[in-house]
Amino acid sequence: MLAIGNKLTSVPKAATRLVLDFLLPLRCTSCDAKVGTAEGLCASCWQKTSFTEKPWCQRLGTPFAYDVGEEAWSPQAIASPPVFDRLRFVAFYDGPARDLILALKFSGRRELAMPMGRWMSRTGSEFLGKQSLIIPVPLHRGRLLSRRFNQSADLARVVARECGGRFQPDLLRRHKRTRQQVGLSAGDRQKNVRSAFEVSKNQSGNLFGRHVVLIDDVITTGSTISACSKTLLAAGAASVDVLTFAYADPKNQLQHGDGIF
Ligand SMILES: [Zn+2]
Numbered sequence: 001m002l003a004i005g006n007k008l009t010s011v012p013k014a015a016t017r018l019v020l021d022f023l024l025p026l027r028c029t030s031c032d033a034k035v036g037t038a039e040g041l042c043a044s045c046w047q048k049t050s051f052t053e054k055p056w057c058q059r060l061g062t063p064f065a066y067d068v069g070e071e072a073w074s075p076q077a078i079a080s081p082p083v084f085d086r087l088r089f090v091a092f093y094d095g096p097a098r099d100l101i102l103a104l105k106f107s108g109r110r111e112l113a114m115p116m117g118r119w120m121s122r123t124g125s126e127f128l129g130k131q132s133l134i135i136p137v138p139l140h141r142g143r144l145l146s147r148r149f150n151q152s153a154d155l156a157r158v159v160a161r162e163c164g165g166r167f168q169p170d171l172l173r174r175h176k177r178t179r180q181q182v183g184l185s186a187g188d189r190q191k192n193v194r195s196a197f198e199v200s201k202n203q204s205g206n207l208f209g210r211h212v213v214l215i216d217d218v219i220t221t222g223s224t225i226s227a228c229s230k231t232l233l234a235a236g237a238a239s240v241d242v243l244t245f246a247y248a249d250p251k252n253q254l255q256h257g258d259g260i261f
Helices: 004-025 041-046 073-081 095-106 110-123 141-147 151-163 186-193 201-207 223-234 250-256
Strands: 085-090 131-137 172-174 198-199 209-221 239-247
Touching: 041 095, 085 095, 085 110, 095 110, 095 151, 095 198, 095 209, 095 239, 110 239, 131 151, 151 209, 172 223, 172 239, 198 201, 209 223, 209 250, 223 239
Parallel strands: 085 239, 131 209, 209 239
Antiparallel strands: 172 198
16 A cells, blocks of 8 residues: 555656656756756756866966876965965866856756765865864845845855765854955955955854865955965964865956856
């Protein structure tokens, strides 16, 4: 009887799914081809995406053309070492990776956080674990109200679930409403976000001595991530690593001219 009951309940579910698939066919966010699953991209666009792979710079995660050893730093990291320990990113901000971010952020395609967060978990596996505090780069309350969601928090939630770490969306706050970063020089970006962040007073005890993984959708000059890292380290975090979906080379970004920050 029970088996029959289960069968009966599964029929309407399958039928609903068929109707929904018919009404709202899933599309590749890059080339608009129909796709069978909610993975965001069709197989061919996933293949076209330039995922970062080892060997890479131990500090900045930028790929090397040839293997120079696990501990090697890129010239950029040597010239200007970051405040945080390590950065890892899934792909360069271009092509299908860029389309995914724009769809997540500006078209409200929040379901894309799932495949994107899973990719991020794979890329950041060397520093993600149960001991990590997973903290998204926060939006100012005013901007959160107008955009309705923080895409970095959506990604961080998936990353935390994948690695078993602790998702802490309220630990870091953006208390100063900053100008949009787009169009600002690197120096102006730094000034813009300086002292923009603070650790919630009732949560500072959770931070002391902990390893933090900061999550953002895209990194450009790193001024936002650096300001967050400084705030977290000053408030007692033992170390900060950074995981983003994409890295936008500022020179390329100027060419694209997109308002990604
Ligand atoms: Zn496609």
